[in-house]
Amino acid sequence: MTTPPDRSLIGDVYLNAEAIAARVAELGTEIETDYRDGDLLLVSVLKGAVFFMADLARAIDLPLEMDFMAISSYQQDREDQDRRAIRFMKDLEQPLQGRDVLVVEDIVDTGLTLHYILRSLGLREPRSLEVCTLLDRPYRRITDVHVRYSGFTIPDDFFVGYGFDYRQLYRNLPYLAFLKI
């Protein structure tokens, strides 16, 4: 029998479902305008960005394709001496050459992961390569990455819900709440 999740870790709501939906709709309209003549491929990073990706894609009234990738994490790899570098755990299924690729991220923080993703995807010669993130902490950036579309600039806190997890839990909350750790 598994222990039920500790909901006491969920703090106050930072962004409710309505606020998220409204901003996602705005981003969708903006992207729709910018890519009207494009060949849009939305690329999302598992698992955190899945909810944002699904809502954003439905807010863009254009023919588009979607693909997903998974990236290793420092947190999981740090104890393994043979896994000391970031890598694709699941690669994209679509070729990128000549496509207008929009990387859909849940959060851009230090920019280290995104820097690796953009460098890797850039080698596949897309026609354009841009980034859309739900949450942004520009003041924590270490690497320079250009974020074309940003949903919300957030404070220096940890969050759960709307794709964000704490030990793989709480991603399915429809809102974004502070994590009390």
Add this chain to the structure above:
Amino acid sequence: MSEETPTFSYYRGTTPPKFVTPTERQAAEILDYYRVPWEYEPRTFVLEQEANGNIVEAFTPDFYLPDLDLYIEVTQMKQALVTAKNRKVRRLRELHPEIRIKLLYKRDFIQLAKKYDLSLPS
């Protein structure tokens, strides 16, 4: 430092890095994991010099990231005690406006530590 220095794949210096603090080593490990080439203390900037050439004050940032043309200084000092380091960074920017440098404070590293599940030096 007593802990053994791990093998780095993206270190671009010529001699093995000798980190002064655990925080520096952890920062190096994170950069290396993310395949960001880095150098450790590759350059010392003279901040103040006497007329006879004696160096009064100098500053050696901890890291240089050649691909990003960016220097990084990490500090694990308490926020209230970083005034001197802030001043050095400010002076460096005055003397070398072309130099890009980022100062990572203790609070930044605490957040990084939470994000990457690092053990923080006390």
